[in-house]
Amino acid sequence: MGRKKKSKVSGDALRAKKSWRKGKNRRKWDEEGTTAPSTPMRQRISAEAESKDISALELEPGIVVGVQGPYWEVDLASDQRLNCRVARSVQSENAGETLVCAGDNVLVTRIDELDDAQDAGEGLIYKVLERETKLMRKAPAHKGGAHIIAANMDVLVVFVAAADPFYNKRLIDRYLIAAQQGELAACIFVNKCDLFDVEVMQEDLYVYEELGVPVFFLSSTDGAGVQEAYEALADKTCVISGPSGAGKSTFINAVFGLEVQDTGEISTKTFKGMHTTTGARLLRTPGGGYLVDTPGIREFGVWDLEPEQVQWYFPEIEAVQQECKFHSCTHVHEPACAVQAAVEEGRVHPDRYQSYLNIVQTLQEA
Numbered sequence: 001m002g003r004k005k006k007s008k009v010s011g012d013a014l015r016a017k018k019s020w021r022k023g024k025n026r027r028k029w030d031e032e033g034t035t036a037p038s039t040p041m042r043q044r045i046s047a048e049a050e051s052k053d054i055s056a057l058e059l060e061p062g063i064v065v066g067v068q069g070p071y072w073e074v075d076l077a078s079d080q081r082l083n084c085r086v087a088r089s090v091q092s093e094n095a096g097e098t099l100v101c102a103g104d105n106v107l108v109t110r111i112d113e114l115d116d117a118q119d120a121g122e123g124l125i126y127k128v129l130e131r132e133t134k135l136m137r138k139a140p141a142h143k144g145g146a147h148i149i150a151a152n153m154d155v156l157v158v159f160v161a162a163a164d165p166f167y168n169k170r171l172i173d174r175y176l177i178a179a180q181q182g183e184l185a186a187c188i189f190v191n192k193c194d195l196f197d198v199e200v201m202q203e204d205l206y207v208y209e210e211l212g213v214p215v216f217f218l219s220s221t222d223g224a225g226v227q228e229a230y231e232a233l234a235d236k237t238c239v240i241s242g243p244s245g246a247g248k249s250t251f252i253n254a255v256f257g258l259e260v261q262d263t264g265e266i267s268t269k270t271f272k273g274m275h276t277t278t279g280a281r282l283l284r285t286p287g288g289g290y291l292v293d294t295p296g297i298r299e300f301g302v303w304d305l306e307p308e309q310v311q312w313y314f315p316e317i318e319a320v321q322q323e324c325k326f327h328s329c330t331h332v333h334e335p336a337c338a339v340q341a342a343v344e345e346g347r348v349h350p351d352r353y354q355s356y357l358n359i360v361q362t363l364q365e366a
């Protein structure tokens with residue numbers, strides 16, 4: 001699927017855009033016997049925000065491409081950029097979720113007109129449209145709730161490293177659950193292949209190929225495999241997520257042939273990254289898609305899942321669980337469990353089963 005989503009906004013948005021073009025809102029003022037306000041646009045907008053009446057505003061559809069200080073950066077369909085704050089009366093079609101995130105389709109109003117001296121004008125976000133897909137994780141313990149890393153993407157690239165930091169299959173499996181929950185296709189990029197034996201890793205990660213999740217081996221610093229991995233993403237919109245220091249930003253720079261994203265050293269004490277990237281950012285690819293660089297994650301907790309639902313997200317477990325003797329089998333300790341038998345016979349990979357057990361246990365303890 002191409003990056004159609006930029007203009008693929010709800011009918012609501014298109015109507016808003018149309019009425020803006022026709023100057024319908026201005027006519028309305030005239031009909032009501034008032035003239036279009038001569039006060040600065042900023043004052044008019046804040047007055048209307050107070051009245052919570054967004055129907056009278058000139059709304060334009062845009063896509064959130066990143067965050068810069070207090071502003072969300074929004075690209076408009078006209079290819080202009082607005083630095084936006086969120087209006088007090090903002091409406092969201094995503095109840096209970098992060099209000100705004102990278103990749104969101106939003107409706108905005110301009111506050112300042114662009115002038116030649118500025119790269120971007122200023123605006124306000126009035127509406128966040130329904131997310132078609134999302135990469136969502138459990139927010140870190142102190143924050144609570146769900147954290148949406150990016151919205152409206154086609155593909156999740158689970159981005160890990162051959163070393164510094166060494167990949168963790170438990171983490172990969174939690175990402176693959178999130179991809180299914182958020183309706184994203186998934187693939188795995190193993191970076192820093194200059195640091196470890198690729199054949200060993202190919203064997204270690206073969207189970208994902210069998211499950212239909214493509215695995216790419218690359219080195220962003222020496223360029224090996226980078227082009228191939230990038231071409232697999234073609235014109236898609238892809239969110240790249242993984243541990244800090246795995247080389248996500250270095251990969252993006254290698255793809256663009258430019259220093260578009262800052263990169264950071266690995267800690268000499270922990271061999272982990274230093275959390276160099278601090279906000280998700282959409283970068284337009286020549287193929288018409290987007291690559292989304294995101295901050296490295298420390299942990300990736302699954303969100304919105306009951307222990308008995310975990311099996312649904314392990315297709316190879318789901319495929320055999322009907323043969324368990326007990327209908328409510330948790331596949332942990334029950335006798336005559338078809339899943340445990342499949343693990344013993346090699347039909348379910350023991351690493352995947354281990355991930356299943358870990359996740360069920362974590363959810364039971366929560």
Ligand SMILES: Nc1nc2c(ncn2[C@@H]2O[C@H](COP(=O)(O)OP(=O)(O)OP(=O)(O)O)[C@@H](O)[C@H]2O)c(=O)[nH]1
Pocket residue numbers: 191192193194195218219220221222243244245246247248249250251262263264265266273274275276277278294295296297
């Ligand atoms: N040996 C080797 N080092 C790499 C490779 N790719 C990246 N690095 C190094 O790994 C370090 C971290 O790279 P970043 O691109 O900043 O990692 P990141 O995943 O963006 O990290 P965060 O932004 O903190 O999430 C840098 O010192 C890179 O030079 C690679 O393929 N091989």
Ligand SMILES: [Mg+2]
Pocket residue numbers: 248249250262263276277293294295296
């Ligand atoms: Mg980074």
Ligand SMILES: [Zn+2]
Pocket residue numbers: 321324325329330331332334336337338339340
């Ligand atoms: Zn069972």
